[in-house]
Amino acid sequence: MPATKEEIAAFIAREFPQTKVAVLEAGDRGATVAHEIGAAELRPGNTVSGPVLMATADVALYVAILGEIGIVPLTVTTSLNINFLRKPAASARILGVCKLIKLGRTLAVGEVSLYSEGSSDIVAHAVGTYAIPARGA
Amino acid sequence: MPATKEEIAAFIAREFPQTKVAVLEAGDRGATVAHEIGAAELRPGNTVSGPVLMATADVALYVAILGEIGIVPLTVTTSLNINFLRKPAASARILGVCKLIKLGRTLAVGEVSLYSEGSSDIVAHAVGTYAIPARGA
Amino acid sequence: MPATKEEIAAFIAREFPQTKVAVLEAGDRGATVAHEIGAAELRPGNTVSGPVLMATADVALYVAILGEIGIVPLTVTTSLNINFLRKPAASARILGVCKLIKLGRTLAVGEVSLYSEGSSDIVAHAVGTYAIPARGA
Amino acid sequence: MPATKEEIAAFIAREFPQTKVAVLEAGDRGATVAHEIGAAELRPGNTVSGPVLMATADVALYVAILGEIGIVPLTVTTSLNINFLRKPAASARILGVCKLIKLGRTLAVGEVSLYSEGSSDIVAHAVGTYAIPARGA
Numbered sequence: 001m002p003a004t005k006e007e008i009a010a011f012i013a014r015e016f017p018q019t020k021v022a023v024l025e026a027g028d029r030g031a032t033v034a035h036e037i038g039a040a041e042l043r044p045g046n047t048v049s050g051p052v053l054m055a056t057a058d059v060a061l062y063v064a065i066l067g068e069i070g071i072v073p074l075t076v077t078t079s080l081n082i083n084f085l086r087k088p089a090a091s092a093r094i095l096g097v098c099k100l101i102k103l104g105r106t107l108a109v110g111e112v113s114l115y116s117e118g119s120s121d122i123v124a125h126a127v128g129t130y131a132i133p134a135r136g137a
Numbered sequence: 138m139p140a141t142k143e144e145i146a147a148f149i150a151r152e153f154p155q156t157k158v159a160v161l162e163a164g165d166r167g168a169t170v171a172h173e174i175g176a177a178e179l180r181p182g183n184t185v186s187g188p189v190l191m192a193t194a195d196v197a198l199y200v201a202i203l204g205e206i207g208i209v210p211l212t213v214t215t216s217l218n219i220n221f222l223r224k225p226a227a228s229a230r231i232l233g234v235c236k237l238i239k240l241g242r243t244l245a246v247g248e249v250s251l252y253s254e255g256s257s258d259i260v261a262h263a264v265g266t267y268a269i270p271a272r273g274a
Numbered sequence: 275m276p277a278t279k280e281e282i283a284a285f286i287a288r289e290f291p292q293t294k295v296a297v298l299e300a301g302d303r304g305a306t307v308a309h310e311i312g313a314a315e316l317r318p319g320n321t322v323s324g325p326v327l328m329a330t331a332d333v334a335l336y337v338a339i340l341g342e343i344g345i346v347p348l349t350v351t352t353s354l355n356i357n358f359l360r361k362p363a364a365s366a367r368i369l370g371v372c373k374l375i376k377l378g379r380t381l382a383v384g385e386v387s388l389y390s391e392g393s394s395d396i397v398a399h400a401v402g403t404y405a406i407p408a409r410g411a
Numbered sequence: 412m413p414a415t416k417e418e419i420a421a422f423i424a425r426e427f428p429q430t431k432v433a434v435l436e437a438g439d440r441g442a443t444v445a446h447e448i449g450a451a452e453l454r455p456g457n458t459v460s461g462p463v464l465m466a467t468a469d470v471a472l473y474v475a476i477l478g479e480i481g482i483v484p485l486t487v488t489t490s491l492n493i494n495f496l497r498k499p500a501a502s503a504r505i506l507g508v509c510k511l512i513k514l515g516r517t518l519a520v521g522e523v524s525l526y527s528e529g530s531s532d533i534v535a536h537a538v539g540t541y542a543i544p545a546r547g548a
Binding site: 016058074076082083 | 152176180182184191192213215216217221
Binding site: 218220222223239246248250259262264266 | 494497512520522536538
């Protein structure tokens, strides 16, 4: 049973109260999320730190999967591969746009393009795999 | 000119004031770092969130490289691949133990084994690539 | 100076005389290639072996890059990440469809979706990075 | 029930009759294999082609896993990540030295260092994941 964008956002706000990631879209085997950027997200060179981009990719995948299978909290990342392509802007949110490539019963794989909000240049690209726990009938 | 563990720790404290990662060792083409774990680092299932493990791997690589080339702040991650292998403990620091596989003039590659402090089981394993900016003679 | 599909096919036939990969399309920051499948490409389970899929992805990236920068033979793979998603058919060619995500002066990154010819299900997905050698003005 | 080096070599000779990979060692959660290099394995620049290195890594992982779980032919690669670090020699076999990082009931993960035989410099480094099919009691 799929979950709506609002249900996923409420779940994330409850389970990850300190998150700086907002859910913008979910459904159609995809998702868009946005990570706030402040001083804590920057690194030398006046750019966004790598782990912030990784976290955005990871959440985008999670939201895309929950949008298809519903709120299954113990769905966990099993692998993530990320390539950093361009220096992100220091003053814009990071958007993560996920498309699921495979949605199996126990495994989901998706790719995520990351952008500085307001630009169409990809700043990083990730592919991740999630394990979906067994669910009752 | 290599940097000492103390120099790297001081640099990180200054440039990443909110980091929760401590530098335990640096040198010999490797590094060990530790990430504090508190409520903000946990996720459903009472375990450490994936992005915390990714961040620890990323810092371990950065420290290992700075330990060889000195404080070159604009050394940046170009790719990271991580496999999550076991559920980390919720109450122990995450240790990241990096060994550099290649240290070229413009590129460094290293692998990182991640542990829950006090256990010898690998909880995740990462391989990352950093680009080293051109430096003057 | 971009190379045409025909120029790339001729180059590959000359430099890789034993290749079983045909160039179907090149240009627009992308490429499509096809790998013949015979007994040598199969593995237990009556399916295509992993290395055949990897090789197809690698060539698709190479063709897409040469289609943009021209015949620069020493352009070499620096990393490749592949996820195997479904069992390919034993009797169909493997198609590799590449789209470049980044085309810089010294580095190109692309993603490749792999299919059994005649099916729209992705059997594997790869992301690869190539280093482009310095070229004269 | 583990398989010996000889059992694995016989299985590979039977199931992959055209392979150019020899099994040198298996056991202790690891394996060493060697890939013959001839004209078909080279590429422009007089070096070993990327897919040959990928294939060597893939077989090294397979042998290491079979060495632990026995001859389970349908054990298949689910992901592989490889970084190419140095130009291999054109005239030496490629050695793949695998160490398993995790050996679970349904999933195994290992890393592979690749060398030109006779040199201690790593030419490429891979991390791969295999799915192990369910087995009877």
